[in-house]
Each structure stands twice: as C-alpha cells, then as structure tokens.
Amino acid sequence: MRQYFGRKLFIYGLTFVAAVTVNWVIPRFMPGDPVASMLARARVSQPEAVEAMRVYYTNLFGFDEPIWQQYLNFWGALFRGDFGISIYVFPVPVTDLIMGAVPYTLGLMIPAVLLSYWVGNRFGAFAARRKLLDNTVLPVGYVLTATPYMWLAVLLAWGFGVVAGWFPIAGGYSFSLTPSWSWTFFVDLLHHWALPFLSLFLVALGGWAIGMRNMIIYELESDYSNYLAALGAPAKLIRRYAYRNAILPQITGLALQLGVLVAGALVTEIVFSYPGIGSLILKAIQNQDFFLLQGSFMFIVIGVLVANFIIDIVYVLIDPRTRTGMAGAQA
Amino acid sequence: MQTRARILIPLLAAGLAAAACTGGGGTAAPTPATSQAGSPPAQGNAGALPRNETLYTTGTQWGPPANFNPIREWDSATGTKGLVYETLFHYDPNAGKLVPWIAESGSWTDDKTYEAKIRQGVTWADGKPLTAKDVAFSYGLGKMETVPFHNMWDWLENVEAVDDQTVRFSFSEANYQEWDFNLYSRVIVPEHVWSGRSEEDVLNGVNENPVGSGAYKYQSHDQDRVVWVKRDDWWGKTALGMEPKPKYIVDVANPSNEVAMGMLLQKGLDLSNNFMPGVANLINGNFGITSYYDEPPYMLSANTAWLVPNTTKKPMDDPAFRKALATSVDVKKIVEGVYGNLVKAASPTGLLPQWDQFVDQAVVSSDGFTFNTDEAKKMLADAGYRDRDGDGLVENKDGSKISLTIEVPTGWTDWMEAARVISSSGKAAGIEITPEFPDFNALVEKRGKGNFDLVINNERQLSSSPWTYYDYMFQLPIRKVQNTTNFGRYENKEAWELVQQLDKVKTDDVEGMKEVISKIQKIHMDDMPIIPLWYNGLWAQASNATWKNWPSAAEGAPKHAPAMWRNWMELGGFETLTQLQPAAG
Numbered sequence: 001m002r003q004y005f006g007r008k009l010f011i012y013g014l015t016f017v018a019a020v021t022v023n024w025v026i027p028r029f030m031p032g033d034p035v036a037s038m039l040a041r042a043r044v045s046q047p048e049a050v051e052a053m054r055v056y057y058t059n060l061f062g063f064d065e066p067i068w069q070q071y072l073n074f075w076g077a078l079f080r081g082d083f084g085i086s087i088y089v090f091p092v093p094v095t096d097l098i099m100g101a102v103p104y105t106l107g108l109m110i111p112a113v114l115l116s117y118w119v120g121n122r123f124g125a126f127a128a129r130r131k132l133l134d135n136t137v138l139p140v141g142y143v144l145t146a147t148p149y150m151w152l153a154v155l156l157a158w159g160f161g162v163v164a165g166w167f168p169i170a171g172g173y174s175f176s177l178t179p180s181w182s183w184t185f186f187v188d189l190l191h192h193w194a195l196p197f198l199s200l201f202l203v204a205l206g207g208w209a210i211g212m213r214n215m216i217i218y219e220l221e222s223d224y225s226n227y228l229a230a231l232g233a234p235a236k237l238i239r240r241y242a243y244r245n246a247i248l249p250q251i252t253g254l255a256l257q258l259g260v261l262v263a264g265a266l267v268t269e270i271v272f273s274y275p276g277i278g279s280l281i282l283k284a285i286q287n288q289d290f291f292l293l294q295g296s297f298m299f300i301v302i303g304v305l306v307a308n309f310i311i312d313i314v315y316v317l318i319d320p321r322t323r324t325g326m327a328g329a330q331a
Numbered sequence: 332m333q334t335r336a337r338i339l340i341p342l343l344a345a346g347l348a349a350a351a352c353t354g355g356g357g358t359a360a361p362t363p364a365t366s367q368a369g370s371p372p373a374q375g376n377a378g379a380l381p382r383n384e385t386l387y388t389t390g391t392q393w394g395p396p397a398n399f400n401p402i403r404e405w406d407s408a409t410g411t412k413g414l415v416y417e418t419l420f421h422y423d424p425n426a427g428k429l430v431p432w433i434a435e436s437g438s439w440t441d442d443k444t445y446e447a448k449i450r451q452g453v454t455w456a457d458g459k460p461l462t463a464k465d466v467a468f469s470y471g472l473g474k475m476e477t478v479p480f481h482n483m484w485d486w487l488e489n490v491e492a493v494d495d496q497t498v499r500f501s502f503s504e505a506n507y508q509e510w511d512f513n514l515y516s517r518v519i520v521p522e523h524v525w526s527g528r529s530e531e532d533v534l535n536g537v538n539e540n541p542v543g544s545g546a547y548k549y550q551s552h553d554q555d556r557v558v559w560v561k562r563d564d565w566w567g568k569t570a571l572g573m574e575p576k577p578k579y580i581v582d583v584a585n586p587s588n589e590v591a592m593g594m595l596l597q598k599g600l601d602l603s604n605n606f607m608p609g610v611a612n613l614i615n616g617n618f619g620i621t622s623y624y625d626e627p628p629y630m631l632s633a634n635t636a637w638l639v640p641n642t643t644k645k646p647m648d649d650p651a652f653r654k655a656l657a658t659s660v661d662v663k664k665i666v667e668g669v670y671g672n673l674v675k676a677a678s679p680t681g682l683l684p685q686w687d688q689f690v691d692q693a694v695v696s697s698d699g700f701t702f703n704t705d706e707a708k709k710m711l712a713d714a715g716y717r718d719r720d721g722d723g724l725v726e727n728k729d730g731s732k733i734s735l736t737i738e739v740p741t742g743w744t745d746w747m748e749a750a751r752v753i754s755s756s757g758k759a760a761g762i763e764i765t766p767e768f769p770d771f772n773a774l775v776e777k778r779g780k781g782n783f784d785l786v787i788n789n790e791r792q793l794s795s796s797p798w799t800y801y802d803y804m805f806q807l808p809i810r811k812v813q814n815t816t817n818f819g820r821y822e823n824k825e826a827w828e829l830v831q832q833l834d835k836v837k838t839d840d841v842e843g844m845k846e847v848i849s850k851i852q853k854i855h856m857d858d859m860p861i862i863p864l865w866y867n868g869l870w871a872q873a874s875n876a877t878w879k880n881w882p883s884a885a886e887g888a889p890k891h892a893p894a895m896w897r898n899w900m901e902l903g904g905f906e907t908l909t910q911l912q913p914a915a916g
Contacts, residue, residue, distance in 0.1 A: 097554075171583075275553070
C-alpha cells in the first residue's frame with residue numbers, strides 16, 4: 001500500500017514541478033512587454049516620466065533580475081502562497097483575485113462533475129438492453145456528448161435567458177444585490193448558477209450515460225453473467241454484478257475527463273460572464289498579466305492533481321483487485 | 332465492500348459540496364461589511380437595489396475594478412473621476428465652451444497668469460470644505476515625476492492659493508489651448524487626505540473609500556461591478572442647480588457583446604457604451620432601445636480612426652506615395668460593409684464634426700483627397716512607382732518590391748475587417764498590403780518602437796481644441812519609444828512650430844486659431860503624414876425601460892454626450908445623468 005501511494009505521490013510531484021515550470025515559462029514567451037503596454041495605457045509621453053515609471057514597475061515586478069533568479073523567486077513565493085501583484089488589476093494581489101473567483105468555479109465544477117457522473121452512470125446502466133430507452137437515450141447521449149460546451153451554453157443562454165427570460169445571462173448574482181447571508185441572496189445565487197451548471201452537466205451527462213450503457217451490455221454478455229443466468233439468478237442481481245464491474249473503467253474515465261471538464265467550465269464561465277477562474281484567465285491573457293495567469297493556472301494544476309489523487313484512492317477502495325495486487329507486491 | 336464504495340461516493344460529494352459552500356461564504360462575508368460601512372441600502376428589500384432608482388451601465392471597465400485612484404486615469408474604476416472626484420471645469424462640446432464646475436470662473440489676469448475663483452460651499456464627502464488650497468495641492472501633485480500629467484510642469488511655474496477662494500497659476504510659457512484641456516481634465520483631491528501620501532502611494536495606491544467632492548460616493552464593488560450611491564449633500568444641487576437622478580449607479584465590467592446585448596434586451600442594462608455590431612436593427616426595431624440619431628450614423632462621433640504610415644520606411648517616407656495610399660482606401664466600403672453605417676467617413680483633415688468650423692474648405696478642396704482607384708494609380712505612376720514585373724503591383728523606384736503590412740490588434744473584429752478592406756482596395760490600386768493581426772501588447776510594443784509599416788489608431792478623443800489632434804500628429808522630437816503621439820515618426824519642424832504656435836493662441840480667439848490651423852492643414856494635406864479614415868462612434872445604446880429622456884438629436888431632448896467612458900464624464904456624461912427621468916411615473 002505504501003509503495004503504491006509512494007509511487008503515485010512521486011509521479012504527482014514530478015508533474016507538479018513540470019507544470020510549475022511550464023507555467024512560469026509560457027507567459028514569458030508571449031510576445032510583447034507587459035510593462036511597456038502598461039505604460040502605453042498610462043498615456044505618458046514625457047521621456048523622463050516614462051523612464052521613471054518603467055524603472056519603478058520593472059523593479060516592482062522583479063523583471064530586472066536575471067531570469068534564473070526570477071525562476072527561483074517564483075518557487076520561493078509559491079511556497080509562501082504569494083503569487084505577486086496583478087498587472088492589469090493593479091495593485092490588487094493575485095491571491096485576492098483568485099480567492100474571489102475560486103468559490104464560483106468550484107461551486108460550478110464540483111456539482112456538475114459529481115452529479116453528471118452519478119446520474120449518467122445510473123441512467124446508462126438502467127437504459128442498457130431496454131429497447132425503448134436505448135433507442136432514445138443513446139442518440140440523445142451522442143448528441144449531448146458531441147456538443148461543444150460553449151455552444152450548448154450559448155443556446156441555453158439564448159433560449160432560457162434572452163427569449164424566455166427565465167434566467168439571468170450574466171454575473172454570479174444580481175447586479176442589484178450585495179452579498180449577504182440572506183435567503184434572497186442565496187436564491188439569487190442559485191438562479192444565476194443554474195444555467196452554467198446545466199450546460200456543464202448536460203454535456204458531461206451524455207458521455208457517462210453512453211459509456212455506461214456500452215459497458216453494461218459488454219458485461220451482461222460476458223461469461224459470468226451467462227453463467228449466473230444459467231444458474232437461475234434474478235436479472236436484477238446479474239445487473240448489479242455487471243454494474244460493479246462496469247464502473248471501474250468509468251472511474252478511470254473520470255480521472256481523464258477532469259482536465260476536459262475544467263476547460264469546459266472555463267469556456268462556460270466566459271459565455272455566462274460568470275465571475276470564476278475562467279473569466280479571470282481570459283482577461284489575464286488578453287492583458288498579458290503574467291502573475292494572474294500563473295496564479296490561475298497554478299490553481300487549476302493543483303486542483304486537477306488533487307482530484308486525480310482522490311480518484312486513485314477511490315480506485316483502491318472499490319476495486320478489490322488493486323488491493324490484492326498491492327498486497328501481493330508487498331509480500 | 333461494495334456497500335462501502337456506494338456510501339463513499341455520495342459522502343465525498345457532500346464533503347466537497349460543503350467545502351465549496353464554506354469557501355463561497357468566506358469570500359462573500361467581507362463584502363457586506365464594506366457595503367454597510369458605505370451606506371445602508373434599502374434594508375427592507377434584503378439589500379437589493381430598487382430597480383427604479385438604479386442606473387445600470389457598461390462599456391468602460393475591461394476588468395474588475397482595480398483601484399479608486401483618480402490619478403490613475405487609465406485604469407481606475409469607472410466613475411472615480413466624474414462621479415466621485417471632480418474637475419475645475421467641464422467642457423461642453425456643443426457650445427465649444429468651458430462650463431464652470433468647482434471653479435466659479437477663471438480668467439487670464441495677464442499673459443502668463445491665470446486665476447480661478449473657487450465656489451463657496453463646495454464640500455468633500457467627509458464634510459470639510461473644498462478650498463483653493465486643495466486645488467493648488469492637486470495641481471502640485473504633477474511635480475512628482477511619475478504622475479502622468481508631470482509634463483504640465485514644464486510650462487507651469489507655480490500654483491498658489493491666494494485666499495480660500497482664489498488660485499493663481501503662473502506660467503513660464505502660456506499654452507492656452509493645452510491649459511483649457513487641463514482645466515477640465517485634472518481632478519481635485521482633498522489635501523487633508525492626500526497630503527501625507529508618498530509619491531508611490533499617489534501613483535500606485537488603491538485609494539479605498541475615496542473621499543471626493545462629487546455627487547456620488549463609493550458603496551461596494553466586486554469582480555464584475557462597482558456600485559456608487561448618490562450623496563444627498565452634494566454641493567452642486569444648489570450651486571449648479573442640477574441633480575443626477577439615479578440614486579445608485581452600477582457599472583458592470585464589460586461582458587461579451589452577446590451578453591451586453593442580451594442584458595439590454597432583458598432591461599437589465601440602461602446604458603451600454605459598447606460597440607455592438609448590428610445594433611441598428613435593434614434601434615430600428617421595436618425593442619425600446621435608442622441611440623443619439625435614429626438614422627445613420629446613429630452615434631455621435633468620439634474620435635478619428637487614422638491610418639498611420641511609418642514615415643521612416645520606404646516607400647512611406649515619400650509624401651507622393653502616402654497621398655496615393657490615402658486616395659486608394661475605400662472608406663465608404665468600411666463604413667457600409669464593416670460598420671453597417673454606424674460610423675461616418677472622416678473629412679480629409681480628420682477633424683471631428685464638432686470642429687467643423689476649423690476646417691479650411693479652400694485647403695481641402697485644393698489639396699484634399701477622395702477615394703478613387705484610378706486616380707491613385709495615376710498618382711503612383713506620376714511619382715515613379717511603376718509595375719515592372721507585370722504582377723499588377725507597383726515596385727519601388729529602384730525596382731525592389733513593395734510589400735507592406737497593416738497591423739491591427741487581434742480580436743478587434745471591426746478593425747480586422749477594415750484592415751482587409753484597406754488591403755484589397757490598396758491592391759486594386761497596385762499597392763501590396765497584407766493584413767496582420769498581432770496580440771494587442773505586441774502591437775503596442777512594435778508601434779512604440781517604430782517597427783511597423785501601417786497601423787490603425789484612434790487614441791485621441793474629442794477635446795476642447797483641435798490642438799490635441801495636431802499635437803498627436805506632429806509632436807517632436809521623435810523619441811526612442813513613441814508612446815502616445817506621432818507613431819509614424821513624421822519629422823516636420825515647420826509643422827511642429829505651427830502646432831506650438833497654435834497652443835499659444837488664446838482659446839477665445841477663434842479667428843486666430845483658424846489662421847494657424849489652416850496652415851497646419853495645408854501641410855497635412857500636402858504631406859499626408861497620417862491618413863484619416865472614419866470617425867469612430869460614441870457608442871451608446873440606451874434602454875427606455877427604466878430611464879428615459881436620453882440624449883438624442885430629436886427636438887427637446889438633451890444634447891449631451893451619453894458616455895460613462897473615461898474622461899467623458901466632464902464632456903457631457905455627467906450632465907446626461909442629471910437629465911434622466913424615471914420611465915414610470
């Protein structure tokens with residue numbers, strides 16, 4: 001067991017170092033100089049003033065140090081939880097910006113991932129080998145899973161938001177409210193959350209349902225199912241065994257899907273102007289805000305790694321063979 | 332085992348959901364604290380701003396409100412200058428006159444001394460009176476090297492408060508035109524709050540809970556909005572006899588065009604200062620959305636989009652080539668095809684319609700240009716640019732190929748289309764122009780350093796004087812990096828001297844201004860260092876659902892500029908707010 005987790009942790013650690021490095025390198029290879037564009041926006045023309053401001057900001061953001069020193073500083077700051085000061089939302093610390101956006105992104109992602117996974121698997125398993133359902137669920141599932149996130153999001157926003165007017169189309173909560181611990185605010189929050197959630201949920205749902213349906217059919221046709229049937233076991237029991245076997249690849253799928261889902265959530269946030277990490281990343285790229293970009297990506301990298309680690313643990317818990325294998329390796 | 336697994340998943344879900352909820356609460360909590368400190372909003376309504384007292388605007392803020400520092404005119408939250416901090420004067424572009432604001436009056440006591448009388452009874456939001464000392468202090472901030480209006484102190488010698496109501500400015504060189512521009516552009520900040528601040532704080536401070544003299548004060552902000560609430564004790568109610576109508580102003584950080592349009596249709600937005608392609612359909616249809624004109628060009632003109640040739644490169648260093656290039660551009664196609672008539676083609680001088688009186692028609696008719704592909708071909712041939720290899724495109728005089736690029740920032744879809752039109756109409760006349768779309772920041776860098784062939788730029792806005800335009804076109808000397816003016820690096824000492832001469836003409840001497848401007852226009856028309864294309868609109872589409880009486884060309888309607896944009900509050904944006912009427916009742 002220890003060896004298994006040790007190996008996993010080592011791999012995650014390695015991934016982390018690589019991700020941090022890439023994350024640090026990429027903004028610095030983007031064309032253009034953030035300080036120069038900051039000065040250009042300030043509309044300063046006097047050469048003395050420009051020079052004074054340039055020196056000041058270059059110093060402030062640490063761009064005057066040698067590149068390797070900047071890299072080391074980045075690691076040092078990372079462990080202090082300090083992502084620097086945002087260039088474009090100057091002078092707000094990046095950490096503040098991210099902490100303001102994270103609740104929205106998590107509030108969208110976690111329910112969407114878990115609910116779509118749970119409902120999708122249940123539904124797929126239920127639909128398999130039931131002709132009427134199979135004929136409806138399968139095509140709908142295919143359409144849903146092939147739908148790009150933003151397209152579905154735009155359709156939902158247009159249909160339920162603009163045309164029907166049932167849902168708001170922008171913001172995390174009404175522009176007329178200030179956050180408070182009140183019922184009104186909570187309902188308003190949910191109201192704004194519904195459409196972005198739905199668009200993520202529906203797309204993911206289709207994939208899980210189809211995957212599960214196919215797995216169940218495969219399992220129901222395997223030898224052990226036939227054997228059970230021949231012994232006279234009730235169909236319900238056979239299905240339960242099939243489900244347990246079919247869920248394993250789905251969990252692996254979940255780990256693989258997480259990255260895609262994160263990307264989907266980012267696009268969805270932009271469509272709905274939802275004030276999460278996605279909107280932040282878009283603005284950071286548009287404004288060449290190194291520090292905000294790094295901070296946001298760091299958050300996503302850490303999030304995906306942690307989620308994958310949790311899935312590894314879950315895997316051990318639900319698949320007896322993994323545990324047997326580990327016990328064997330230890331012995 | 333399976334039971335354990337089955338319990339585990341929902342448990343995990345519940346745990347994570349709980350974590351998400353507490354996370355949400357954690358960040359939500361601090362905001363009410365600040366809003367309660369600001370002012371208690373309609374409490375009975377669970378904190379919701381009443382729709383009929385709130386104005387929702389968008390179109391200015393490209394990201395979260397970053398700071399409330401009025402010295403940072405370029406990235407402070409919408410309304411920091413205009414709603415909270417005020418200037419000595421406003422400027423009325425229709426009348427072409429300064430409008431006394433904090434200052435009751437102002438005049439030149441001699442050629443190099445300007446005296447402003449400050450109104451009595453102007454108070455800061457904290458109750459203290461605004462006096463001449465605050466004004467002297469605010470202009471004095473420009474002595475700091477990193478403050479953006481530092482260059483004013485090259486010709487301003489001294490500012491002193493003579494008494495509580497009088498400020499005296501003494502100049503080493505009286506730049507009358509530039510001074511008028513400064514009079515309505517520089518904010519007045521309270522000395523008792525700002526005097527202890529270091530240069531770093533003045534330039535980079537966030538300035539939370541700003542204390543201004545304006546009609547609004549800060550209430551709250553979040554990533555995608557800033558909320559202002561009206562001050563009931565604003566001095567202007569009695570002194571100016573005007574009162575902005577909305578109790579609350581919520582400025583929404585720019586969403587995507589689709590979202591902005593959707594919000595406008597859902598009546599969640601009252602004023603959108605975004606460029607919305609195809610908005611003419613909404614204005615003409617029955618959607619309750621209005622703009623300044625109800626026919627093309629729908630919008631007022633706010634600035635001129637220029638085609639800037641890099642005059643240090645061949646063949647753009649040749650005035651004859653530049654004139655041929657100007658003649659080759661099919662601006663009509665841009666106005667109709669790209670903008671759907673939301674903009675107007677520019678006059679050959681590039682001066683905005685508001686400055687029509689300064690256009691010397693004689694110079695324009697003798698030296699101006701109009702689009703004509705055949706004429707452009709002839710001009711090229713006459714100047715010695717001929718097609719030697721038979722590919723339909725002209726070559727340099729020495730026979731080398733001409734291959735120009737026109738660069739506009741990627742994502743600026745209207746400009747990208749316009750660049751394509753310029754490219755194709757250039758080709759029709761025989762000039763090879765390839766459109767390229769670099770990242771905005773990369774473009775800014777190249778533009779500053781002069782590493783480009785052609786760019787489009789519109790950074791100078793309408794102002795109190797065409798001098799600001801000519802300063803933009805001809806400013807010398809050329810520096811290593813050209814940040815704000817003369818991107819084309821055009822060097823003409825005579826023109827620059829004329830521009831400086833214009834600066835020194837008193838602003839009430841219209842004839843004197845015309846005389847100098849006519850000479851500058853002659854140089855502009857003959858040399859074409861920069862090519863005017865079209866007038867960008869003052870994008871403003873308003874909904875009549877909650878607020879009515881928006882500025883419009885219709886009879887009886889207010890004629891102010893309906894804009895919340897930076898530096899436009901003083902040009903009519905604030906006055907627009909005072910003219911609004913609730914739509915219901």
